[in-house]
Amino acid sequence: MNRLLRVAALVALALAAILPLPPAAAEPVTVPFQRPVTAIVDGVVNPGEYAGSFTDPITSIAVSWVHDDVNISVGLVSPGTGWAGIGFGPEGVLMDGSNIVIGYVLGAATVISDEFGVGLNHIADIGLGGRDDILERAGSEASGKTTLEFRIPMDSGDAYDIALRTGKTFSLLLAYHDTADDLITLHTSASVESLVLERDPSKIPTRRASLGLEGLGEPREAANVTLVARLLGDDGLPLASAVIDFFVNTSVGGGFLGAAVTDTQGAARLNYTFLSPGPFRFVARFEGDLEYVPAEANTTLVAEHSTGPSVLWTSDRAILALVFATLAGVASVYAFVVVQILMIRRTGVAPRRARRPRSGGKADRG
């Protein structure tokens, strides 16, 4: 037993030792801005060729890169002779919706493919109905390492390529295989980091836009309102063609509702249906652009109770009947039990003070 207690104490100490070690969140890696870009896509990464470089501690893949706000140039050196790949995706996402560039070198042939993340798989853009948007590509293999170089547009316009914008954070995926020269074998090692593309220093936005948000329509359960966000420049003129994201925060959650583009009056509209009464806080957000910094507005609408049936439960009466039938069933069993207790009491004889009554069950007959 003492040995067991000692083991238990050691385990407790070991577990306690885990507690004060929350790992620090990693800072995003940065792709530097450079214009003109001097990197040459020839299959060889020379020292100083790229303005920035980064070696991933998990996969040991060395990435060299630079962008000029139009294209991004990448040199990838993997520690194997099989395939290597890099992906740019929405922040916090593993593969789904990511723009993936993957390739390998087999003898004299270099294959580099523009692919798109679907779930935890990747499919060539062409196979999905998109385009291969790689502008330049080259590769080589030496000393057990594979080098892939390519240049892609930051915003190709293809539905199967993510638009890379400066100043925003993206997911960075890196993976390779030791030996497999194909695009399907599961990686030897992979990692996920976050990535930021440095802004063009000459284009850092400084202007402040004003954003207003209102709800048009009667806020009532089961009714629609139109959320209208109006974006004005610092000169008071409407800003057209800007993307406004709409969010809602309710007591039961909600989050992102959708995005809309401002019209010539600077107005972006989105319809919303109240599923329940109560306060709803809406947020509209403009992410900013090359001139304007991001702006945000919010408004709270209080939806009144619906005069008609609840939209949450279309068959209110049937469900209410079921609920009350169940509760009545439970209550009736309780009542039955109480009746049994009363009958037990009625069957027995009241104890008299003068004489000790008979004792309990079989136990007291033992």
Next chain:
Amino acid sequence: MAKIVVTSLEKTVMLPLVRPGRWYWAIVGVLAAIVALGAYAYVVQLQEGLVVTAMRDRISWGLYVSTFVFFIGISHAGTLVSAILRVTNAEWRKPITRLAEAITVFALIVGASMVIIDLGRPDRLLHIVQFGRIESPILWDFISISFYLTGSLLYLYLPLIPDLATLRDKMPSKARFRRWLYTRLAARWQGLPEQRRRLERALGAMAILIIPVAVSVHTVVSWIFGMTLRVGWHSTIFGPLFVVGAIFSGIATLIIVMAAVRKLFHLEGIIKPIHFRNLGLMLLALDVILLYFTLSEYLTASYPGETQDAAWLALLGSGEFSAMFWWMVIGGFIVPAVFVAVTKAKSVPAVVIAAILVNVGMWIERYLIVVPTMATPQTPSVIAAYWPSWVEWSILAGAVAGFGLLLLAFCRFFPVVSMWEVAEAAPTPLPEPFATEVAD
């Protein structure tokens, strides 16, 4: 003077009611002091408002709601050990059913009080009756907990009746208040065939009914979270996950309470290693099931790689809550399983240590269900921060101590072992000393 026959079993079980011992009073004193601290903190909260807690607009459910879920969970001890084993006619359960049933009632009382404390304004409890809508899971929860508490009280009381009659008849005559109390509660029990038949019918009905009622309670508690659209909560596995977790922590609590009561009241001859072994093996089985559910929950959330899911999982796996998360997985699930498996649950200390680790892990699990989800922003914003204030910690300590105090008070007035059921347990012959008779 009439001769009163007191069996050794009755003597052993009734002794704590008459002379609980110094340790009993020492523990009561310590627990009462902690309860007083919790009560003081609650008075401060009532005077100053919820601003004295660390809860704000972003994280409005914290320690109180986590503790509420935890206590509702451990209330499942009575259901499983008593009702399920009664329905399946498992004879070994008889010495421990009373404790399990008492745990259920007191855990429900303490758990429900945590919600009232969380309200800030206790008078607003009436709003749920005045303004509650049947579409709201909060109202479902209110109804199901009320029904469960009522059923659990009935289920605790029913098998007490024959023992209350024994106490009525055999308590020393100078204990006048107690004899009056037992006389009132014993429902004129005399062990007549008709009374026994009615008792068995009532017990049979309650044993069957209380199982779905208990399952519904923790399912509904899970729906308070699961019916929202929040990341980490909107999950179809939440119902079964909560129910299994509840039974898991309920058994762990029962093991801890059994060990304490056994030691405190010298009940080693009645609560035996076989009870710890059987419960330890049940703990192991539930541990494995819960690990499977937990893996399923987190894997399903992580696989699609949705942005909010990824942010929430990052908080748990490598962010602010990672230490607690990994403590829960390793200390609350894996280490107890290893302890029980390696010893084959034959060592009482090993089972008790495993049970303590399980309960710490399960409380952390409840905390991690509530807080990280609320910390994850739904609209563009930073991750919200929360660390409970001294008021919240004090009330938590007071709640745990209050639970212990209620149990100890119960032990002072009622037998912790069902004497009539143990005496009737034919497959488990009573030890030799129980066959002796003692004259009054």
